[in-house]
Amino acid sequence: MSDSAKSAMVSSSASTGLAITDPTGFAKLGVQLPALANILAQAIQALALPLTDSQQRTLLLYLDQLLLWNKAYNLTAISDPVEALVKHVVDCLAIIAHLPAGSLLDIGTGAGLPAVIIAICQPERQCTALDSNKKKIRFIKQISSELGLSNVTPIAARIEAHEGQYEVVTSRAFASLIDFVDAAQPRLAHGGRLCAMKGKAPTNEELQALEPQWQIDTIELNVPRLEESRHLIELSYKNV
Template structure:
């Protein structure tokens, strides 16, 4: 099934390719499925109100490139066929973007809004993402058969709240990969023991004039 890309979105192919290349990705290969994803989002948004960001260039930058900026943090996991859970995935950000970049990565997107889950499932089906799935569930109530190597979240909650909601989903030694706009000193200070930030990386999102950080949070041993 071919997903038709509106001309206004198609016109953003060059900045998308450029941005993906800047992030060390293959923009020529990835631009088509990522534009198809945005086209689906626009189509569904007319009825389901998935996102307030609907201007094509902003969608490319604030949805796709912003999500793709964290790809290096899951690259090794993907190479090992590892797994992540995207908490409060919304319309699939960053989960679907990461699934397009790394089809071998097992990505489970957790979302309590049924309409967003239906959209994600349709996007997964039409984009042919073999190891992506969307679950209609509250994060704290989800009990997977197999625990995850990492959990991630984008603009969902504070670091302590993310640990409270999702720590039970992690394998021993698993990590929270949290995208933040600024250094969250107060959130870090309030992390429950034995959780602590083990890495703080500044992310550069192409064409975005705003700060982004990736905080890796793990339980200390000993």
């Protein structure tokens, strides 16, 4: 392929169509919509995710509603649309290509991060969004209905009170990897994997405590436009 053809392909894949930036249905993003759509498209290209125009628009609609209902539901400390796009949406997009297949439970999902983002990108996957905060679960129910996300099941409960087995258990809510493993292990199906979103890589102390029972894979993530450390820690039970 010629350099000019490659350049045209890159330009096409990073472009944002009129369908994506049509302001209909957006209440908060307003004039920033084209710029945000462009940032999102470039991030998706950098992450090599095969997302359609419709999925990209749905991600932006989610961001719009997140910011619109933020004060009512106390969803995020971030109010700037660009910062929220990068630190919430793009941050979650960075794990998509690394997730194993199967039913997914997201513990401490908050506003649906990463559960709703995963559900938008992978409509074939059933995603359960779990949080003890009823207001945030009400938001997820509302946004899932508005966006037509039939593969999202929002549940207001603590993990200790939740039953069920899942092939993938995610979270970005736990400060301690060991605490996440302790909470998530009972909900993990045979042969499943725990996937913890973390800033820094696990400490030697954490690894030493978990390695007798767990196979641990630490994946360094490159989140577009985010100059902060990000890792995905995948754990599988050794005795399976």
